[in-house]
Amino acid sequence: MNNSSDNNYSSNSSSTSEQALHLLQTIFGYPAFRSQQGQIVEHVVHGGDALVLMPTGGGKSLCYQIPALIRNGVGIVVSPLIALMQDQVDALAEVGVRAAFLNSTQTFDEILAVEKKMREGDLDLVYIAPERLLTQRCLELLEIVNIALFAIDEAHCVSQWGHDFRPEYIRLSTLHERFPHVPRIALTATADQQTRDEIIHRLQLENALQFVASFDRPNIRYQIVEKANGRKQLLDFIQAQHNGDAGIVYCLSRKKVEETAEFLCEHGITALPYHAGMEMSERSKNQARFLREDSIVMCATIAFGMGIDKPDVRFVAHLDLPKSIEGYYQETGRAGRDGGSANAWMAYGLQDVVQQRRMIDESEANETYKRVQSVKLEAMLSLCETLNCRRVHILDYFGQASEPCGNCDTCLSPPTSFDGTIAAQKILSTVYRVDQRFAAGHVIDILRGIDTERVQQWRHEQLSTFGIGSDKSEAEWRALLRQLIALGLVAVDYDNYSALKLTEESRAVLRGEVRIALRQYKKAEKAVKHKRQSAKDYEETQLSTEEQTLFDQLRWWRVETARTHNVPAYVIFPDATLREIARVAPHTLTALRAISGVGDKKLDSYGKDILTLIEGTAAH
Template sequence: MTLSASRHASDDLDARALSTLNHVFGLPGFRGHQEAIIRHVAHGGDCLVLMPTGGGKSLCYQLPALLRDGCGIVVSPLIALMRDQVAGLLEAGVRAAALNSSLSYAEADAIERQLLAGELDLLYVAPERLLTPRCLAMLARAKIALFAIDEAHCVSQWGHDFRPEYVGLSAIAEKFPNVPRIALTATADALTRREISERLGLTDAPCFVSSFDRPNIRYAIVDKQNAPAQLKAFIADKHMGHSGVVYCLSRAKVEDIADTLCKAGIDALPYHAGLPAEIRARNQDRFINEDGVVIVATIAFGMGIDKPDVRFVAHLDLPKSIEAYYQETGRAGRDGKPSDAWMAYGLSDIVQQRRMIDESSGSDAFKRVSMGKLDALVGLCESTACRRTRLLGYFGETALEPQCGNCDNCLSPPKVIDGTVAAQKLLSCAYRTGQRFGAQHLIDVLLGRLTERVGQFGHDKLSVFGIGGEFNEKQWRAVIRQLVSLGHLAPDSEAFGALKLTESSRAVLKGDAQVMLREQTGGRPPRAKSRRGDLVGGAPRESTGDPDLFAALKAWRSEVAKSRGVPAYVVLHDATMDGIAAVRPRSLDELRGIPGIGDKKLEHYGQELLALVNASGS
C-alpha cells in the first residue's frame, strides 16, 4: 500500500470511528485517551489501558471491535458484568452475546454457531472457559477482531483481586499472535502494571494511563466509634432513597448491618458467598434493577456491576490496599453526578488487617508488599492533607491543585498538634506494662482506672498510672491509632491485640523525634462546591432539568426495563434523561442530539419520549 493510500485508509477509519460513536452509542465525541486508544487498537496495535471506573473503558474495545473485521472477544470475570454489557449493546443495535456457565448446552451451541457464521460483533467469555481446548479450537476457526482482557489487574499477584484463572491468558498471545490485544483495568500501581504487561505479553505495547481523579466523588474517613449508628446517620442525612453499597469484612457483619439498616427503614439487602446462590442472584438483581436499594456486601460484590447511579459507597472495615479502596469507591457515581465515598476506620482495623497478612500462606515477599500497601492506606486514613491529592499521588499522579475542595480534610481541615509528650506517655505505658496488652488496658492505666485487670497485674503501682488525664478515652484511642500508623507502635503478631514498641519509638522516648498528631474537629463539615460545580455535602440533585419531566421519564424507564427484563440504566442512563428534561426536545432530530440517544434508541423509544415531553407541558 502506498503512503497516500495508507493515509487515506487511516482517515477513513477515523471517520468511521466518530460516525459509529455517534450513531451506535449516541455520543458526540471522545473523552480523554479514548480516541488515541481506539485508533491504536483499530489499526491492529496492542495496549494496556488504565482508566477510572466511569471513564469509558468499555468503549475502548467495543468500538474497535465494530471497526475491524470479525468478532471482538472480551474476557470478563463475572456473569453479571457480561449480562449487563450484552444487554446494553443489544439495546444499541450491536450483535453481542456471552458464553458462561449460566447457559444450557443448546444456548451455548447456538452462540458458538453464530460466532463461526460471522454473526456476532462482540462475544464475552469467562477466562476459565476461554482457556479450554474446545473454546480455543473454536476461536481458531473464527474471524477474531481483537481480544479485550477486562479487569486485567486480576492477572497480578500484587493486584487487589488476584484470580488464578487469569494467569493462563498469556496463551492468547501465543495462539493468536496477529490479533490485537487490549488489557484494561481501573486500578493498578507501578508494580501491578509491570506484572500485567509481563504476564499478558504486553511489555512492548504502549500503556495509556488516564487521570485517576474522580472529582464527583467526595471522600470522607471518620473515626470508628459505633459504626452501625454512624452509618445509619450518614445515610439518613445524605442518602435516604438512594442506591448504595456498604462493604464489610465478614459475612456475619454483612447480615447484621443489613438487618440494622432495614430496621431503620432503609431498603438494604445482604450479599456474600455464604448465601444460597438463588438469594445472592435475587438480591443482586434487585440492586441492579430497582432504585434506592442498598446492598451490604463483602468485597466479593461489585466488580461486575455497571450500575451508574450508585450514590454512595461506605466501608465499615478497612480494605487491604489503596487499590482496593479506589476500585470499590469507584463504583459510586459512574454517571458523573455527586456521590460519596465514606469510611469508618479505627485501630482494630489496622490490627485485624496486619494479623491477616501475618497469618496468610503467602511468601515473605508477598507479605512485605501487602504490609506496604496496608501502610499506604493507613497513611491515607490518617492524612491531615487533601485526601484526593494523597490518593492520586499513590498512583503517581500529581493533583492539579493542592486542595480539591471535595474531601473531608479540605471541607473541614483538621488541627495538627505537637503530640510528642502524649506519645512518650503512651509508649512508656506500653513498655512498663510489658508490651503484652492492647489499647483498652493501656488507656485504663493512663486514665488511672483501677479495673480488675489493672489491679490484677499491679499496674496501678506503676509511675505511668493516671498520668494521662489531659485526654479522654476517645482522644487516647486516636493517639494510639496514629502512633501505629506512624510506625512507633505495632500489633504483636504472637499476642492478639497486644501493642509493642518499634525501633523508631526509641527516638520518641528519648526526645530526639517530634510527633505531630491529628486533632479531630467537631461538627459537621460545611456544604461546598466541588470542582464540577455540583453541590457537595448534601443530597445530590436528581436532575438539572424539569423535575416533573425527569420523574415521568424515570417512571417510564422503569416500566420499559421491567417489560424487557433489563436494568433500568440499560434503557437510558440518568444523564440522558437529565439531558431530555433540560433540553425538552420537540422533534426526533432534537432528541437525537441528546448524548446517549443513538440510532436504535431513537428508533425504539423516540416517539414515546417526545410524547412524555409534550405531556409534561412547557
C-alpha cells in the same frame, strides 16, 4: 455489525477516525470521544496492542467495542464477571450491537447456538470467562473464527499482589502465543506501577502502547470519620445525605454484612446482603434487584461490585478499613459513574488497624507477599491519617500530581496537627512498664488512672505512668495509639492476646531524639444534611420545578420499560440522559436525537414514546 451489509465500515470508505466517530454518534449516541478514547480506538483498529488505565466510569468499554465494530471479525472480551455478562449483552442489544456470551450458566444447546453464530460471522462481540476461554474446545473454536481483537477486561486480576487476583488470568499469555497477529487491549481502572508492570509481564504486552488517563474522579467527595459506633454513624450519614439513594456499604466479614443490612432495614432503608457464603441464587436475586430498582443499598464484602455499571450509585461506604488504596479506589469508583456528585465515606478506628495487621501476620502466604501487603496497608493508613487533601494523596499514590481539591473532608474542614512527642512517650512508657504484656484497653486505663479490678490485680496503680493521661478521654488515647501503630512505633502481638509491643523505631521517640507530629483528635460529629456540593470540574444540573416533574415522569416510564424488556433501568437510559431530556424537553425526533446518549436504535425504539410523554406532561 462489522459483518452486516448495512453497517460495513471499511477503511476504504473513510478514515478510521471518521468511522469511529460515526459509530460513536449513531450507535452509542455520544457527540465526541473523551480523553484518550479516540487515540486508543485508532491504535487498536490498526492492529496495535494497548494497556488502558482509565477510572471507573471513564468509558473503557468503548475503547474495545468500537474497534471490534470497525475491524473484520468478532471481538472477544475476556471478563471474570459471569454474573453481569447477561446485562452487558442486553445493554449492547439495546443500541443495536450483536453480542453474546459464553459461560457456565448456559445450557449446551445455548452454547452451540453462540458458537454457530461465531463461526458464521454473525456476532460483533462475545464475552467469555477466562476459565472457559482457556479450555481446549474454546481455543480450537477461536482458531477457525475470524477474530477482530482480544479485550482483557479487569486486567489487574493478573496481579498476584493485587486485591482481586484470579489465577486463570496468568494463563492468558497464551492469546499472544496462539494468535500473535490479533491485537490485544488490556483494561483496568486501578493499578499502581507494580501492578502495571505485572500486567505487562504476565500478558506479554511489552510492545503495547500504554494509555494512562487521569485517575481523578472530581465528582466524588472523600470523607473518613473517627469510628465511634460505626453502624449508627452509617445510618446518620445515609439519612442525612442519601435518603432514597442507591449505595453500597462494604464490610470485612459476612456476619457484619448481614447484621448491617438487617440494621438498615430496621430503620427504614431497603438494604440487601451480598457475600460469597450465600446461595448463588440468593446472591443473583439481590444483585438483580440492586441493578434494576432505585434506592437499594447493597451491604457486601468485596465479592460484590467489580464490573457493576449502575451509573446512579450515589455513595459507597466502608465500615471496615480496606487492605489497600487500589482496593479502596476500585470500590469507591463504583459511585457517581454518571458524573453526578457522590460520596465515598468511611468510618475508621483503632480496631481496623489491629485487625488488618493481624490478617497479614496470620496469613499463610510467604514473607515476600506479606511484606508487599504490609506496604500497601501502610499506604492505606497514611491516607486515613493524612493532614492534607485526600484526593492529592490518592492521586500521588498512582503517580499523578494534583492540587488540593476543595471537596474532600480535609479540604472542607482541615484537621490540625500538634507535637505529639510527649503524648507518644506516655503511651510508649506505659507499654514498657507493663512489660509489653497487655492490650490497648488496659494500657489506656492505666494512662487515664482508671482503677479497674485488673489494674489492682496487677498493682498497676502503683506505676509512675498511672493517671498521667487523665486529661484525655479513652477515645482520644485510642486515636493517638492508632496513629502510633500506623507509624510503626507500636506493634501488636496477636499470639499473646493482642499485647502491645515496642518496636525498634520507638526507642528514639522515648529518648526524645525524634519528635513526631500527630493528628488532633476530633470527636465524631452527627452527619448533617447539606446540599450536594459540586466538585471543581463538575457542575450539577439544577432542574426547575417543571423540569423536575418531567424528569420524575421519565424515570417512571423507564422503570416500566425496563421491566418489560427485563433489563436494568440504566440500560434503557441513564439518569444523565433523562435529566438532559427533561431540561431540553424536545418536541421532535431530530431534537431528541441531539441529546447525548440517544443513538439511532434507541431513537427508533423509544423516541415516539418519549415525545408523547413530554407532550402529555406539558398539557398538564
